[in-house]
Amino acid sequence: MKRDLFTFKKTFAGGIHLPDFKSSTSNLTIEDSSLPQKVILPLLSYGAKLLNTQVVVGEEVKTGQLIATSNEFISAPIYASISGRITEITDLPHPDFGEAKSIVIESDSKDEKGYNLKERDYRSLSSDEIRKIIKDSGIVGLGGASFPTYVKFTIPEDKHIDSFIINLCECEPYLTVDYRIALEMPDEIFKGIEVVLKILNIEDAYIAIEDNKQEAIDVLNEKAKAYPQVKVVVLRTKYPQGEEKQLIRAVLKRVVPKGKLPLDVGVVVDNVQTVLAIYEAVLFNKPLYERIITVTGEAIKEPKNLRVRIGTPLHHIIKECGGITSDEVEIIFGGPMMGTAVDNLEVPILAGTSGVLVLPKRKIDLQTESPCIRCGRCVEVCPMRLLPTEINKAVENKQWDLLDELNISECIECGACAYICPSKIPLVKRIKEGKEVLAKRKVKRNR
Ligand code: SF4
Numbered sequence: 001m002k003r004d005l006f007t008f009k010k011t012f013a014g015g016i017h018l019p020d021f022k023s024s025t026s027n028l029t030i031e032d033s034s035l036p037q038k039v040i041l042p043l044l045s046y047g048a049k050l051l052n053t054q055v056v057v058g059e060e061v062k063t064g065q066l067i068a069t070s071n072e073f074i075s076a077p078i079y080a081s082i083s084g085r086i087t088e089i090t091d092l093p094h095p096d097f098g099e100a101k102s103i104v105i106e107s108d109s110k111d112e113k114g115y116n117l118k119e120r121d122y123r124s125l126s127s128d129e130i131r132k133i134i135k136d137s138g139i140v141g142l143g144g145a146s147f148p149t150y151v152k153f154t155i156p157e158d159k160h161i162d163s164f165i166i167n168l169c170e171c172e173p174y175l176t177v178d179y180r181i182a183l184e185m186p187d188e189i190f191k192g193i194e195v196v197l198k199i200l201n202i203e204d205a206y207i208a209i210e211d212n213k214q215e216a217i218d219v220l221n222e223k224a225k226a227y228p229q230v231k232v233v234v235l236r237t238k239y240p241q242g243e244e245k246q247l248i249r250a251v252l253k254r255v256v257p258k259g260k261l262p263l264d265v266g267v268v269v270d271n272v273q274t275v276l277a278i279y280e281a282v283l284f285n286k287p288l289y290e291r292i293i294t295v296t297g298e299a300i301k302e303p304k305n306l307r308v309r310i311g312t313p314l315h316h317i318i319k320e321c322g323g324i325t326s327d328e329v330e331i332i333f334g335g336p337m338m339g340t341a342v343d344n345l346e347v348p349i350l351a352g353t354s355g356v357l358v359l360p361k362r363k364i365d366l367q368t369e370s371p372c373i374r375c376g377r378c379v380e381v382c383p384m385r386l387l388p389t390e391i392n393k394a395v396e397n398k399q400w401d402l403l404d405e406l407n408i409s410e411c412i413e414c415g416a417c418a419y420i421c422p423s424k425i426p427l428v429k430r431i432k433e434g435k436e437v438l439a440k441r442k443v444k445r446n447r
């Protein structure tokens, strides 16, 4: 279906306006990081499922060689991100789980490729063939969730998809990788979108971008003139605009019902860097072994947008950016709102690591909690229309049955409520506690 290009601004109910702190990296071109001396590749797929190793200690591997896989449907294989020798397969530090069984590759500094970088005419391939390439290339969601992309593209027969949304909101403060990708690689993005439209057999794609990225909007609008099936949708800058349900509501005015998925309302959403990885895998046979991250924060000497090998230890990234400028720092993988604090410089960059944020300790808000003043601000900002103050009370009072009635499972842990709370109540922490208790009770019931 051919449509005129249009540009408009929409948003969702709730949410907060955050200072964006993006200026220290938004003008920096993406650079290639130097190769690390070793990489640490956790053998975990989505949902912390363990993969089966395809290599043994002492074996020589090449960059892009398959090293672990699984027969599970919801999983993605992993590939060597440098060439060298397997030196260990053991439990090692992991940013999300403390420790995880991992493969260590010591670099031979050659970066010899274990795959043929050949240009492929994807138009001659069927949807199933393209989906298989995406599966075999280990592509996962690079916005943070790391959900296997081919699973997202495997649409059940009773579902009908008509729209593909490319998430270019990057609504977390500090992060600028998606913005830089839009500025520097628009051709690759549009070709990647064409591939996805072919897989899904649909004709409508929407690039969703916030209105604080005007330069990228101009580049994309110019490029979209040659792609009538792709529309650039400019959204108001608001956190958490990039969350799937908020995005679908803002772009298409469709509401994803409680407990349902985007595909239940005819939509597939992917982060822009995932689209780039699809482009590289399908058109150039390149498996997923590297990604682009923003390294920033007031305590890093030289903030950068860096293309890094997956599995690179954090200390290598910090050295690559000139080191740390403060005695005491807090390091976060991802953005400040939904990221994970890490305290070990050996932890590896994962496929889902969108950034490394290095902040001086004094930047962390150390104000202590005081009683709820029932101001209702947490309720006003909740994008999922929940009652965070009531959930908090139920958790404090151990009223676990009430948590289901309060729809705690719908909470996306965006942190907007905790950010706005004048009493500094750790609402997300309490919500996570409540979810954990419910999960344990469910396991017990099912025994
Ligand atoms: S963390 Fe959960 S409860 Fe709080 S604003 Fe976000 S979705 Fe709502």
Ligand code: SF4
Residues within 6 Å of the ligand: 371, 372, 373, 374, 375, 376, 377, 378, 379, 388, 389, 392, 420, 421, 422, 423, 424, 425
């Ligand atoms: S924002 Fe904080 S103080 Fe206000 S109602 Fe919510 S929990 Fe209570």
